[in-house]
Each structure stands twice: as C-alpha cells, then as structure tokens.
Amino acid sequence: MRDPDKLALRSEAYADFLSGMTSSTVQTEYEVLHLMRQCTAQFGFSHFMIARIPFGEQQRFAERLALSSWPSELVRDYDTATVFHASALIERLRHTKLPVFGETASLLNVHGSNALDAIPALFAGPAMRNTFAVMLHTTHGEAFAVLLSGSRGEPDRGEIADLYLTLLQLFETLERTFEVGASARDKLSAREIECLRWAAAGKSSDEIAIILGISVYTVSSYFKTSTRKLDSVNRMQAIARAMRMKLI
Structure with missing residues (x-):
C-alpha cells in the first residue's frame, strides 16, 4: 500500500512544479534545459537526455542529441561506440508505446555486445545506474527518446503517470524552441x-x-x-x- 501522506506531498510538489513550467513565454533551449533539470530532480533522477530516434544504420549519437545533462566526455565516448542506433533501448521503444525502465548500461548497449566496456563506469555507477525512458513524437511525427537516469528504483504506476505527463508537456515546450530556431534560421x-x-x-x-x-x-x-x-x-x-x- 502507498502511504497517503507521502502521496499527498508528492502530488502537491508535482502540482507546484507543473504550475511553474506551463508558461508560453518559455522559448529557448536554455529555459527548457533548466526545466528539465528541475523535472529530473523532482522525480529523484540525476541525469536526462533527449535524442531523435535513429532511422538508419550507424547514425552518430551526437548528431541525434537534442538536449542533455550528460557530461561532455560521456557524450563523446558513447558517440564513439556507435551503438545508439542498435541499442536495446531503441529496439524496445520501437516496439512499445509504454515507458521502459531498466539498467542503463544494458539499455544503451547492443545485446551481447561489449562495445561499452571501454567507456568510463558512469553508466554502471550509482549516478546513472537505472534509466526511465519514453518515446515522444513532435506534431510532425518525428520520434524522440526521452531518458531520465539515476540511482532510484522503478517508479510506481502513479509516478509513471505524473512523469509521463510532465515529460510530454516539457517536450511540447522543447518543440516550440525548434520552431523558434527554424524561424531564426530563415531570418x-x-x-x-x-x-x-x-x-x-x-x-x-x-x-x-x-x-x-x-x-x-x-x-x-x-x-x-x-x-x-x-x-x-x-x-x-x-x-x-x-x-x-x-x-x-
């Protein structure tokens, strides 16, 4: 059974967080980055990453990355490993509409591969031990993987619902910055x-x-x-x- 007092406190904190992120004045990636950091901490994770779902072979991870709090050296090393497009995570997200949760090192690797062995132990360490991931789509249908990683355990059903809605709203806000960027590029x-x-x-x-x-x-x-x-x-x-x- 879930503790009613803890549930009430969590729901109150969640409502407060949502009220602070629904403003249509958020127009830059920097502002979305700040909100994503808040969301990540709000739900007990430590790192986040948003990347376009690869649609072909050997697509570089860094080229698909949209927003991230990963250390730069980890982005570089994971990009060098060239496993993102064939990872267990991408394979699972392509076959389900439900959130995915699991050990980060396993999700971000290819089944049976040792490609990540040379990467520093951050994936296996407590800071990014587990990952919660969902696939979200832009209004034009482009698919993105949204990941939250940390040492915490799997969210319960109520938390998953809150988290999914929060990420959906944040992703919609991020999509607005894509449109602003495209408009600025045109200008x-x-x-x-x-x-x-x-x-x-x-x-x-x-x-x-x-x-x-x-x-x-x-x-x-x-x-x-x-x-x-x-x-x-x-x-x-x-x-x-x-x-x-x-x-x-």
Whole structure:
C-alpha cells in the first residue's frame, strides 16, 4: 500500500512544479534545459537526455542529441561506440508505446555486445545506474527518446503517470524552441551565420573579414543585423542564443 501522506506531498510538489513550467513565454533551449533539470530532480533522477530516434544504420549519437545533462566526455565516448542506433533501448521503444525502465548500461548497449566496456563506469555507477525512458513524437511525427537516469528504483504506476505527463508537456515546450530556431534560421542570412560561427570560434572582426574576404565594416554590419534578428542586446548574447538554437 502507498502511504497517503507521502502521496499527498508528492502530488502537491508535482502540482507546484507543473504550475511553474506551463508558461508560453518559455522559448529557448536554455529555459527548457533548466526545466528539465528541475523535472529530473523532482522525480529523484540525476541525469536526462533527449535524442531523435535513429532511422538508419550507424547514425552518430551526437548528431541525434537534442538536449542533455550528460557530461561532455560521456557524450563523446558513447558517440564513439556507435551503438545508439542498435541499442536495446531503441529496439524496445520501437516496439512499445509504454515507458521502459531498466539498467542503463544494458539499455544503451547492443545485446551481447561489449562495445561499452571501454567507456568510463558512469553508466554502471550509482549516478546513472537505472534509466526511465519514453518515446515522444513532435506534431510532425518525428520520434524522440526521452531518458531520465539515476540511482532510484522503478517508479510506481502513479509516478509513471505524473512523469509521463510532465515529460510530454516539457517536450511540447522543447518543440516550440525548434520552431523558434527554424524561424531564426530563415531570418538570418548565410553570411550572418558565418560571422556568428567564426566569432563563436574566437575570431575577431578583423580575422573574420580576412577569412570571408569582406571588409571589417561589412562584418560589423552583419553582427548588428544578426543581433537584432536574434532579439539580443549585444554580439555575445547573439552568439549564445544562436548556439542554443543550434544555428551555429
């Protein structure tokens, strides 16, 4: 039997969390990232990951990744292992509409494979021992895997219902940022994107002018227009927003 007092406290905390994440003003990946961190902690997990479901062979994990709190070295190592597209997790998600729960190392590996043996023990350690995963779709039908990992045990039926609804709402919010990013990409010219990309790489306006074969004045002009189009107050904010929207 479930403890009624614990259930009431959990439901109250869940309601408070939902009330803080339903705002239509959330428009950037950074804001969704913050909400996902809150959701992950709210339900007793420590890490999350959202990635497009692979539809072919040998598709790089890093190219499918949409949002994540995984350490960068873990993303790099898992990408190098090239097992995501054939993992037990993806196979199971393709054959069920229900959430999946299990040992992270087993879910993210290929059955019978030792491909993850060379990866640091984070998957097997307490921080990411178990994983709860669901498959969600955009309004256009593109499938995504949404994972929460941690040391906690399997959620009960009530928690699964709360968690699924929360992830569904967060995913809908994330999808809005895809649309904002697409709109911004349509607005930005190829030259504006190039200037932002080189600036993000640490190049000065003088260096960018030489690389692109244009004048420093023209480079400054591109920065001014891109900053305005990205609704930013300066060049650094424009670069940060362009990176969060995956424009550069």
